[in-house]
Amino acid sequence: MTLLLSLAVAISFSTKFEGGNLGPVETVGPLHYRCPVTGEADHQNRNRQASWYYFRIDGARNQPLTLDLTNLLGEYNYQAGTHAVTANTRPVYSEDNRTWRHLTDSEVSWNDTRKELTLKLTPRSNRVWIAHVPPYTNEHWARFRPQLPGGVTIGRTVGGRPLELFTIGNGPRVIWIMARQHSWETGTSWMLEGGLRWLLSTDPAAVQLRQNFTWKVLPVSDPDGVARGGVRYNSNGYDLNRNWDTLDPVKMPEISAQRAAVLAWLDSGKPIHLFITLHNTETQDYVDAPPAFTPLAQRMYDALSRNTSFWSKSPGPRQTAPSTTQGMKGRMSVVQGLFADRRVPAMLLETMVEPVPTLKRPRTIDDWQSFGRGLIQSLATSAEAR
Ligand SMILES: [Zn+2]
Incomplete structure (x- = not known):
């Protein structure tokens, strides 16, 4: 029975x-x-x-x-x-x-x-x-978002969702953070949320970082992909971390909006001391930057090694080539595109989703969030010295 x-x-x-x-x-x-x-x-x-x-x-x-x-x-x-x-x-x-x-x-x-x-x-x-990894959807972001000051809509996705830019602090040194160009990479959102929670806290060290720095945050670059459970392409099939050399406001309005926001900031005479895009990968963590910014990337690599569970197989930062696929159009990442356009000191941070040797486990939500606090501190340390 x-x-x-x-x-x-x-x-x-x-x-x-x-x-x-x-x-x-x-x-x-x-x-x-x-x-x-x-x-x-x-x-x-x-x-x-x-x-x-x-x-x-x-x-x-x-x-x-x-x-x-x-x-x-x-x-x-x-x-x-x-x-x-x-x-x-x-x-x-x-x-x-x-x-x-x-x-x-x-x-x-x-x-x-x-x-x-x-x-x-x-x-x-x-x-x-x-x-695959702990989900972080638009609903998660919508719950956290009201705690953030200074949100403006800079454009719309293919699906009509708003793309937002947030500004935290008002210091003279400027750091831009971008996340979720690839919708599967939820670890970066947990990391960003953990970092921003700390940055907005009453911890005197966080208060200091809001006074010394202006933080510009592009938190969700592909909300359409996040909503539909996508992997790494926008609704028209374009990789938002390639194509920074092929601007098309209809096929990939996400890139056009984000790039316009960065260029408008620079064109108004304001500096960018460090720009970082956050990504997830499988087997190791690493920092990757154009050769012109190797010293900056080295500071970031060292700071992350001190402040977080960062685990890299390479002994220092990697060097970004001019394009991900030489000779082909539509193959420049945001780092490559912003460097080619304006020599922006941009870098990529990849963090792994497989078990991390330093932790002896895959990162949990708590691990991602505490990495986020260390990330904010590492960005400040790296951008301070420039
Ligand atoms: Zn990615």
């Missing part, structure tokens, strides 16, 4: 919520499901990346589930055969869609022949959520 009852309750998968995404699930055996990761390709149907899934499972309490994450292969900068979900990926699990834990080593296995990640878990609740 018990068996019949449990079979009668259907297990269902859902992605009908902000940021939700998973391909059509296929049942291959009792409590065994194949779960294709949708992935996303660009406007030329190239550079497919499959590093975002976020779904709910209902009706599976106490049932030992086997979930194969499939269809992971893609391309990166036109190199085929890459995959952002790897043997070291530890997806996150939640019973309240708010607090997340990473699946343990024993709950995850990698099939290197098929390039598939299999999750074996037994939900302890009738409704649970699984995601």
